[in-house]
Amino acid sequence: MIRFDTKALAAAAFALALAGGSALAQETAEQPKPPRESWSFGGTFGTYDKAQLQRGFQVYKEVCSNCHALSIPFRTLGQPGGPQFSEDQVKALAASYQVTNEEPNDKGEIFKRPGTPADIIPRPEAYPNDQAAAAAFGKAPPDMNLLAKARKWERGFPWFVFDALPGLQYQEMGADYIHAIVTGYTHPDDPQWNLYYPGHKIAMPQPITDGAVEYTDGTPKTVDSYSRDVAAFLSWAAEPNLNERRRIGLGAMIFLFVLAGLLYATKKKVWESAH
Amino acid sequence: MxxxxxxxxxxxxxxxxxxxxxxxxxxxxxxxxFPVPRNLNYMWTFGAILAFMLIAQIITGVVLAMHYVPSATTAFQSISHIMRDVNYGWLMRYMHTNGASLFFLACYIHIFRGLYYGSFKPPRELLWIIGVIIYFLMAATAFLGYVLPWGAMSFAGATVITNLVTAIPFVGTGIAHWLWGGFAVGGPTVNRFFSLHYLLPFIIAAFVGLHVWALHVTGQNNPDGVEVQNVDRDTVPFTPYATMKDIFAVSVWLILYAWLIFFIPNYLLDADNYNIANPLVTPAHVVPEWYLLPFYAILRAIPNKLMGVVALFASIAILAFVPWLDRNPVKSAKYRPAFRFFFWVFVVICVLLGWIGSQEPGDAMTLVARILTVGYFGFFLVIMPILSFAEKTRPIPASIADAVLAKKPVPAE
Structure with a gap:
């Protein structure tokens, strides 16, 4: 009689899956994946670095915002867990923008007024809508409010399994992607050639060069630190509740482990009499 | 009972x-x-876990519906609003999206447990069929819910799945227009999907009521697959025994749930769904959520569109016929070595189909998908009927009490 060996079957299936995974990895070797960087908000309990987010906002405001919208309210820039500018700074910042009022005035005219903290950051003035931006670049620059969560790439087996495990988890792909793209202009003769962009031809010409933004806190004025700071800032913009989420999560975990332990002890006690 | x-x-x-x-x-x-067989293992706690997940989904869903605005122009922004501005909106939404995944994970464990221990066999055929109906309703609800955030993948998914009906000869296109409320997936579609997504969970709850009712008429199956003969020797009362065990299992499940919600909330979500739906831009790689991937692989494995749709629905519907495909009187795979082997082959086939469903289609992939699809249906249509008669089963214990006592180590003198 044939012996049905479940363990051998499981081993064979695992080997098959592993082979499939590595075959896939070889196939895509020509298109490098964004390298995994170290982030203050990475890992299990990482949090945003307020100073880095403020620098990142500066980069966004002086460079990215010329083409990219960032549809978040001004007030969120003052919230805890974010760049946390002071109330006055947020007010002054909002007032420096001209915002189109939602309702027309009493003459029926649409009008512009200085922004308030409750307003959404307006679109870049040069491109009143996506069509205008697409006409200039061939493709509309995406709104950056969710950009850091909207970019992932195939990790392949078995890495996608590890990405879910405590201590190994990988939730910063968006930041790595943004950092890789901004630093990926490696052909000086072609400003639209990007090492990490799928197919290498990117609509966005090299957006930033060394020294383009004046940092005041002594951080090196290099493309590498600009890209790290703006990637961190955009990660916050996409996931503004990360600090709070992890803090609550830690409490929830401690509570649940204690609860499960107590319940297990109770269950054991109850079942003792049944056997 | x-x-x-x-x-x-x-x-x-x-x-x-x-x-x-x-x-x-x-x-x-x-x-x-309620008398509970005393030999139940932790696989039998998934009923309670599923009941918990259904309630969690309904509660978080009702809260989300208070802030969600279903239309093509507002849906995506209202999710952003929930995530950014609503107090603990991010928590509700992450609970709901990751809750769907854990609901399905628990459901799959529950279904595979039923297959392994023969829980579908007489007298539990109706109980099993009601379960298959619940699973089908869950898949429909999940699909409808996935469309609501109105991201790029929502739009692509809605387009792919609703286009399946166009495979029906003569009336298919008309039905598709009727489903869409227009000539393509658009604002009216998201509005009616929201209505149905809110309705279906309550229909699921009604079927869960029937499921529990039917269960309490026949009593639970158990790992040894022998029916209760003596209530005093073979069973323990539901409270405190099963209640305590279920509550403990739910608390362990909550640890997994909390890990997903608080630490890797976007692990299972498709990044493309954080881009707003745009009819002119289709994602490079259209994939459903992980829990529907095996069926997607089966759909794509069939070259003919109509037959692909038929195979897709048949792959779920076939579960309802299992009580008549597997007629071996021995219920539990514990005493069925050949069935046990093929059961695990079947599990591997399902996992591999899921993996293929997530990959770009290619010639090699399609070939493997076809072989696995044959394997999937072969398990039900060939292996089950043959093993109904041809399998040499091991002797089953005379009663549940005997099975429990046999396992108990003899105390040392």
Whole structure:
């Protein structure tokens, strides 16, 4: 009689899956994946670095915002867990923008007024809508409010399994992607050639060069630190509740482990009499 | 096992109430006195886990519906609003999206457990079929819900799945237009999907009621697959035994749930769904959520569109016929070595189909998908009928009590 060996079957299936995974990895070797960087908000309990987010906002405001919208309210820039500018700074910042009022005035005219903290950051003035931006670049620059969560790439087996495990988890792909793209202009003769962009031809010409933004806190004025700071800032913009989420999560975990332990002890006690 | 309740309330008010509406007696007989086989393992806690997940999904869903605005121009922004501006909106939404995944994970464990231990066999055929209906409703609800955030993958998914009906000869296109409320997936579609997504969970809850009712008529199956013969020797009362075990299992499940919600909330979500739906831009790689991937692989494995749709629905519907495909009188795979082997082959086939469903289609992939699809249906249509008669099973224990005692180590002198 044939012996049905479940363990051998499981081993064979695992080997098959592993082979499939590595075959896939070889196939895509020509298109490098964004390298995994170290982030203050990475890992299990990482949090945003307020100073880095403020620098990142500066980069966004002086460079990215010329083409990219960032549809978040001004007030969120003052919230805890974010760049946390002071109330006055947020007010002054909002007032420096001209915002189109939602309702027309009493003459029926649409009008512009200085922004308030409750307003959404307006679109870049040069491109009143996506069509205008697409006409200039061939493709509309995406709104950056969710950009850091909207970019992932195939990790392949078995890495996608590890990405879910405590201590190994990988939730910063968006930041790595943004950092890789901004630093990926490696052909000086072609400003639209990007090492990490799928197919290498990117609509966005090299957006930033060394020294383009004046940092005041002594951080090196290099493309590498600009890209790290703006990637961190955009990660916050996409996931503004990360600090709070992890803090609550830690409490929830401690509570649940204690609860499960107590319940297990109770269950054991109850079942003792049944056997 | 069932019949008129012998429950007599202690208080006079309770007795007055009970003689007019015996709801306390129902609760008492269903969740307190109900006899539970004493040999159940932790695989039998998934019923309670699923009940918890259904309630969690309904509660978080009702809260999300208070802030969600279903239309093509507002849906995506209203999710952003929930995530950014609503107090603990991010928590509700992450609970709901990751809850769907854990609901399916628990459901798959529950279904595979039923297959492994023969829980579909007489007298539990109807109980099983009601379960298959619940699973089908869950898949429909999940699909409808996935469209609501109105991201790029929502739009692509809605387009792919609703286009399946166009495979129906003559009337297919007309039905598709009727489903869409227009000539393509658009604002009217998201509005009606929201309505249905809110409706279906309550229909699921009604079927869960039937599922529990049917369960409490036949009693639970158990790892040894022998029916209860002596209630005193073979069973323990539901409370405190099963209640405590279920609550403990739910607390462990909550740890997994909390890990997903608080630490890797976007692990299972498709990044493309954080881009707003745009009819002119289709994602490079359209994939459903992980829990529907095996069926997607089966759909794509069939070259003919209509036959692909038929195979897709058949792959779920075939579960309803399992009680008549597997007629081996021995229920539990514990005593069926050949069935046990093929069961695990089947599990591997399902996992591999899921992996293929997530990959770009190619010639090699399609070939493997076809072989696995044949394997998927072969398990039900060939292996199950053959093993019904041809398998040499091991001797089953005379009773549940015997099975429990056999496992117990003899105390050392």
């Amino acid at each position: 069932s019949g008129p309740s012998t429950f007599v309330p202690k208080s006079a008010i309770g007795r007055w109430f009970e003689s007019r509406l015996p709801i306390m007696g129902l609760v008492h007989s269903s969740f307190i006195a």
